[in-house]
Amino acid sequence: MEALGGYPVKSSGPKVKKLTVLLSMTVGVGCLFLLQTQLLKPQKPADFYSFEVKDAKGRTLSLEKYRGKASLVVNVASHSEQTEAAYRSLQEVHRELGTSHFNVLAFPCGQFGDTETGTSSYIEAFAKSTYGVTFPFFGKIKIMGSEPEPAFKFLTDVFDFSDSVQKVPKWNFWKFLVNPEGQVVRFWRADEPMESIRQEVAAMVREIILKKRAEL
Template identity: 35%
Template sequence: MIAAATRGGLGVSRILLSLAVLALAIALVFRSLAPTVPDMADDLPASIYDIAVKDIRSNDVKLSEYAGKVLLIVNVASQCGLTNSNYKELNVLYDKYRQKGLEILAFPCNQFASQEPGSNEDIHETVCTRFKAEFPIFDKINVNGKDAAPLFKYLKSQKGGFLGDGIKWNFTKFLVDKDGKVVGRYAPTTSPLKIENDIQKLLDAAA
């Protein structure tokens, strides 16, 4: 009887140990999948309007130029499975709301499966000719890692994501209100048109 009880106790202990090891393994897997974010600096700007970027022609652009407007900021890529649908719907939103105060700011990025490999000239030609985009296109940047653009460091610091703050894929979207506050972050698979109601509310709000 004692031997059987001992064996039973050992069996339970082994099961508990196995479960603990499994839980640890799962946690490590999820940690490895989530992009690391060593780029969150302590000297982040006080406001998005303190940040300057470069456009696709390498001209300096101060984001303070967009003060009072609603901004939809997107990291884009030309060769992604999400490219066609996102550009199509972003065009719809821009055509519908640009006169009401919406600006869409597109930032090409090649960090995800190298799906934006071209030069700025190539990207500009593709976006304007193939996708007929009229919203501003900016210089190709990194959105994760030590070389991440200051704008995306700031955006991530204001709105974290699932399983870490890092950008997970092309076409992550950030929504900024008229006062420069980052009020929304949307997954790459979120259709731009699914954000339309949120955009309308911000456009209708008093500045």
């Protein structure tokens, strides 16, 4: 091709085409990367039963197995001043309301003094042999600090704890009531009477039973 005046002009067509293809490929790869990142991004569990935890033997366990039931989740300890009374009252409620619609779920924590120093398997065996408990025990967890147990953090994050310095239990045997859908509806500090807790848990269990009967 010649321009006016007879001087040849080099065609830029192939180079422009290559550049266009390269840009298109770059944009496409970038879009795929962003899409993959969003798809692989961990989704925040929507409820308590969506979490996985470790059992007392160190095995991974999904809390999904408790969905549809009421759960009283408790941070327990073997050598606290409240241990004997707490374990006996928790076992009484667990036995009275049964495991078909309700469970006490025990999470040992060793961050409150020297009240829980053993391994997870020892803690479970000690509680069962000493106090005759039959409710499920999980692996020893952290509640405070930079690496709290995610499932337990979900419980504490629900509440404001405006009268507390930090958004976590301040001692052993705090109790959190979780409904059949995995939402936390109430909590009690260690010194609150077990009778009022039992009444509220029993009311939730009655609702579960009535709902199941209505669905038949």
